Amino acid sequence: MSVPHAPVQRADFDQLMVPVFAPAAFIPVRGEGSRVWDQSGRELVDFTGGIAVNVLGHAHPALVEALSEQAGKLWHVSNVFTNEPALRLAKLLTDATFADRVFFANSGAEANEAAFKLARRYGHDTGGAQKCEIISAVNSFHGRTLFTVSVAGQPKYSAGFGPQIEGISHVPYNDLEALKAQISGNTCAVVLEPIQGESGILPADRAYLEGVRQLCDEHNALLIFDEVQTGVGRTGALYAYMHYGVTPDILTSAKSLGGGFPIGAMLTTDAVARHFGVGVHGTTYGGNPLACAVGEAVISIVNTPEVLEGVAVRSARFTRELTRMGEQYGVFSHVRGMGLLLGAVLTDAWKGRAGEVMAAAQQQDLMILQAGPDVVRFAPSLVISDADIDEGLARLERALASLTAA
Structure with missing residues (x-):
């Protein structure tokens, strides 16, 4: 028996929802692969992947x-x-990574919350109450809970919510000397994104991550990789740490892990996991059978040579055309990122106008993202077809042509 639905429209959002979002003027109602249709039947090409979530596109038959x-x-x-399903997914993840143990949550923020709490408990157990400092990177992003916005290095997300959690410091990204000056015996963890996502798609240097790993070992501090956005094939490896050859003590995963179904996971080793005992941390919905069944299907498909090798091929196609458009229209200075997490950096003349590019693309029936005001972000399905890539890029070119002709 189907339940009848009352008609809704975009204007209802402004009347009913807490105003922390400003969604587009249209409402998507159906998706298939990398195409989306709105209430009016308009078809759009999706290069957003639900912000790096819809790793296999919309309504993938295996996930359905x-x-x-x-x-x-x-x-x-x-x-x-x-x-x-939770046990099967945990086995898939531990078999495929450095980890021995998994904690399931419902989001990236919850996975990071668990990671930061575990790091502090590890510090407490191994070095006493004073070993609680967490070092993060300036302009990092780790979620929207009070703890995670405090760890993230962006005051715009943490200001105005009362006293912040103490014992957290921030150093410039990709600057090993800055970390060397900050880390101490009181540091319980260093947390980094292998590619900074929200602040502009900035990949870490290999030598930097190798140096961070060494510093953590010297100070008995845990290395935490936030792979919420970079994980599950996004970069062309199951997790980005595999590209770098630098193994963390804790890794957090979400977004693509559920292919669109909410799930998060914290992965760690036996040695670290033993500092969490029964009742120390928990969650009601974490490890939900529905979410884990979908996650199991996602990992089984993504962690294959066909899909992972295909990411590099698709990445090259995107990068080549975005670079050409940047040169032709003078909008992008260069393209950076890894795999299918790409950022087209705006030229000096277009700085601050990523939102305009995004809006112009929507006018041409294309869904794209921004990563800060100066970078246009692309995070499509890992299995997006060449035809959809080409059609989406053609729509982007029309958008750039209209913007530069104005």
């Missing part, structure tokens, strides 16, 4: 099947009990 099959079996039992 996994969700539908699990929905007919078991939705929720809480963590008073375990469930089969």
